[in-house]
Amino acid sequence: MSKEVTVYQCEKCHKHWALKYKADDCCKDKPKVIRTCRVCGCEVENYRLICQTCLTQERFAKAKKVKYSEHEVGYLWDENKDDYFAGKEELEEKYYEDAEDAEGDGAIPKLPTWCYGCIGTPFSVDIDSAIERAEEDMHEDFEAEKDGINLKELRDYVQAWNEKQTSKSYDVDYKTVVLLNE
Secondary structure: OOOOOOOEEOOOOOOEEOOHHHHHHOOOOOOOOOEEOOOOOOEEOOOOOOOHHHHHHHHHHHOEEEEHHHOOOOOEEEOOOOEEEOOHHHHHHHHHHHHHHHHOOOOOOOOOOEEEEEEEEEOOOOHHHHHHHHHHHOOOOOOOOOOOOOHHHHHHHHHHHHHHOOOEEEEEEEEEEEEOOO
């Protein structure tokens, strides 16, 4: 048995729609929505509510300020260079290199007075995810505990191994501002 179905077609692009108003509106010129920063009113991209300048100012105002000499993590995030640095010296070296490339030898760069701090995340193995993946690869009724796998011993071993690891990855900490001139 068959049934008649009505669809609507856009006259411009010939795309089919189940609803008439969708076909009518398909290729209509829609007015451009201009989004503005909620703080200063300047135009921003459609997916943003605040411009980068105002966002930075808000983050700076809310952040805890620490002197560089008191910053324990060591790594810095410089928003101007959009990069991580392993300390103040590395950051300054990058500014001097960029100034020399742009203006020639002896150029004096305008160094930042602050950067964001970083949070160190140690390297570790997530053993529970590894166990879960390994169980999925086994036969349908497999359950590690029931099938005699000593998961406690494995977890204890991996936890001890994780605690010995010293490598870290660093991510920006917008809640900490490191003052470089103090």
